[in-house]
Structures are given as structure tokens and as C-alpha cells.
Amino acid sequence: MSLLVAPLMVLWPAAAVAALGDGRRRPVGWAVAGVLAVAVALLGALAVRVAADGPVEVVAGGWPADVGIRLRADALGVTLALVSVAVVLAALVHGVASRQSQRLFPALMLFCAVGLTGLFLTGDVFSFYVFFELAMMSAYALTALGRERRMVGSALIFAVVNLLGSVLFLIATAGLYRATGTLEMLAIADRARGVDPNTAVVIAVLYFVAFGVKLGLFPFHFWLPSVYGSAPPAVAAVLAGALANIGAYGLLRFEAGLLPRELALGAGVLVGLGSASIIYGAVQAVGRRDGREVLAYSAIGHAGYVLVALGVGGRVALSAAALFTVVNALGKTLLFLAVDLRGPMVATAFAVGAFSVAGVPPSAGFFGKAALFDAGIQAQSAATVILLFVGGALTFVYLFQIYQHQFWRPHPEDRPAPASARAVVAVVAVVVLALGLWPEPLLALSNQAGEALVGMVP
């Protein structure tokens, strides 16, 4: 069994079995965590292989290469798969440790991990859609699990808006199939040059809207704050740290990888929308008091950075977008998991996460921001550099507002969180710090990712 198929083959049967078990019992939760840890280890090994030898490919079912469905791991896909599944693992352990009371929670997390692994590692547009729906459906169910009044309503709006995004994706895929006659990403990238420009622009815009909705970009953000604000911390961490990666990956893969000419046409619009996202998210976040709502608006703001990098374009900017997506996912996960807990260790971890998201060394976020600055300077765009600086400064302000609000004031009614939940937060904080102190593997992978995206169109 190839290393590429192994994570899916571990996760998928385990998810089906876990759906039968009672997730409220902690042994079930810990067993699921074990399965996820195995998947993370396998994805790590795959990432090492991809970094050393370049993309790995398998055609499912032993069919000839142009008939069967191709699984393909390149640097971008494998990095995001690794980070997303690791985020799901951290969130699951956090949920099990803080005694979540939903029967299906561990199984849904596993299904979400299956979808995430599959969509990042597939080389076929339609199987991307299938895995993507699998991950999103588990997310809809996860957000709707709670009994709180507010949660159910916001989960329904989340589901309706994102399903509309999925439908647009399907229509765009039908158009792409009609125009190029294939569903394989590499072949599409090759044939997209011959497509009628009007058709290609319509397809590119449809893809942009579909992934903009997932990512929560400025004009499509309206569903995001209430969902992030009302979901339990573990689910919010999965939404912000793992599912938001789908939007960023989709924009990078479909726009920059498959339709780069159409992307270049819309560069001005992308930079404009990205800037609007950054400013809107930051200003709204500064004005909010509830910790999780601040983080939700912060997620809208940080989606904008990816868009600005896409608009700037070129190998350096695309690498920066990939790197930023990864470190931002880790930072957001840490913040969402830490914000509702109390204690000195959690406060330190939250501070590490805040430094990372604001882009201060020695945390991992510094390299994400530094790469974006580099891209802005190389494109000789003063406006981009100023925007990044202002966005970073505002991030710093609102995150330390929450820090002060949550950790400096006494909260007498709070019981201390269970030690294992605090331990998860500490481990994620250590990972963020370690990636900041030893960033070479991540930098190498993101450079390869940028090169692979530019190189998709010969």
C-alpha cells in the first residue's frame, strides 16, 4: 500500500467504525485520537518524501493513467493536509478532554479528517468536490450538534450559504469539463490556454465566489461571525484552522494553478477585496468584546492576506500565501482552543498564539508575515507593505485587548479547565514556537509549493 493512500485507508474505515460507537465515552474518544495521530504520522512521512523527491502520484484501482482517478501529493497539498489533520487531532483531544457530551463528535471529526486528507491529495477536480462535500457536511453536523438556541440557527445559515457555494463550484466544474474535456488538474492546466477567454473568465469568477464563501472573504463573510462565535471551542478551531484552508487551497490551486491568466486579469479586484477584508476584519475585531467574536472577525481579516498575495502574483507571493495559510491555521487553532480556558499556562499559550497571528518573532507567524512583506517589496507595491503593517498593528491591538479581558481580570465563576485540555493548548503553543525557531522545513515546503503552482502551466 502506497504511502499516499495509507492515510485515507486508515481514516476512512476508522470513521465508519467510530460512527457506531458512543462518542460520549472517553475510551472511544481516545481511540479516535490515536487513529488521527497515526494519520498525522503517515502524512508527515509523506511530506518528508514529497520534500525530498517531488510530487507522488497513484492512479486508483490500477487503471491506465488517463482513465482512473489520480491521487497526487505535491508540496502544497501535502503540507495543508498535514496541518489540517493535525488541527483536527488537537481539536478532538481538546474536546474529549473537556468532556464534550455529543455522541457523534469523534466520528464526525474523523469524517472531516477523511474529507480534508482526500481533497488536498487528489489530482482530479470531481473527486475534489466529493471529498470537499464530505468535509463540509461533517462541519455542518458538528456546528449543529449543540443544544444552545443560538447555535442551531447559525449552523443552518452556515450550511445553506456554504451549500450554495458548493453548487457554484459544481457548475464551474461542469463548465471547465465542457471547455477542456478532462477533469484531471494537470491536463486542465495544460489545456486551459486554448479555452475561449470569455468562458474561462466566467469559470474563474465562479470558482472565486465558491472559495471566497468558504474562506469568509469580505463580501461573503456574513455567515462567519455567528458560527465561529457560537460553536464550541473545538469545533470553532476546526472551522478556523482546518476548513478555512480549503478556501485558501482552492483559490491557490484553481485560480493560480489552473487559470493563471484569468487571475492576472482580476489582480486589481483581488487586491482591492483583500484589502477591504483586512481593514474590515481588523476594525470590527477592535470594536468587539467577546473573545470568540473578535477571533471570528480576525479570521475574516486574515483571509484577506491570502487574497492580496494572490493578487500580487508570481512565485514569491504564491509561496508566501501558502506559508501564511499554514502558520495562520496553527495560530488560529491555538487562539480558539485557548480563549475559553483559564490559568497561567493557558495565558502564556494564548500570548504565543497572539504573537504568532500578529507576526512577531520568535513565533511561526513571523515567517508568514515576513514572506508577505517580501512579496510586497518584490512587487514594488508600497500600498501592500503599508496595508500589511497596519493590519499587523491592528491585530496586535485587538488580540491583547482579549488577552487583558480574559486573563488579567478575575473570573470568579469559572472552574479551572481539566489538565489535559490545558496540555493540548500547551503542545500547540510549543509547535508554533518550534516552527518559529526552526522554520527551514516549512520554508522549503512552501517554496516548493509556489514553484509547483507556477509550474503547473507550462
Added chain:
Amino acid sequence: MNLLLALVVAVLFGTGATLLLKPDLFRVVVGLMLVANAASLTVIASGLSRGQAPILPLTGGEAVSDPLTQAMTLTALIIGFATTALLLAMAYRVYTTHRSVDLDALSRSERSAEEELERGPAVEREETRAS
């Protein structure tokens, strides 16, 4: 044929989009179903070609219609079925928790929850009053 399909897709999508904007939750779900079916029809239309059924053994010389779009549509329909089931379950959940399927009533209750949040917890109000 293409024109006819385009018209049907347009009508389905338009009706679905109109229903999506209604405040009644079940109309929203039905609207989403219509939009999803419009997408399935688009997928079928993307590979529309005349020919014999793509089942082996083929009779030689005749063109074969595209089997890929049919497989994709089947998958999309199954996914659409699952999403409809999930959405109906969620809508029922909204009904049992809120005793209403009216989205305006839902957002009103959400707004009051938000105002509660804006006012801050009781302890804090005491503090500000004291100072």
C-alpha cells in the same frame, strides 16, 4: 437541446434562488434543492452527446455518449440527497428549539442574545457602577 437545457437550468436556478430569499426555513431548504438540481442538470449538459450507451461490449464504428458526466451527475445527486436530509434534520432541530421556522423570528432572538453579550456579564456591570 442545449438551449432547452439552458432554459430549464435557468428556470430551476431562478426559482431556487427566489425561494432561498424567503424567510420561511422550509422554503429555503426547497430552494437549495432546486439550485442543487440545476447544478446536476448543468453537469449533464456539459457532456451532452449523441451515441450508443457506454456499456461494454460496444458495437464498432458507432460513437459512444460520454459516460463521465453521467457518473458525475449520479454522484452529485447522491450528495444532494444527503445534504437535503441533513438540512431537513437541522430545520427540524431549529423548529424544536425555537418553536418557529421563521428566519426573521430567529434573527430577532439572535439579536437579543447579542445585546445580552454587548451589555457584558453581570459582575462587570457592578464594577462600572461602583466606579
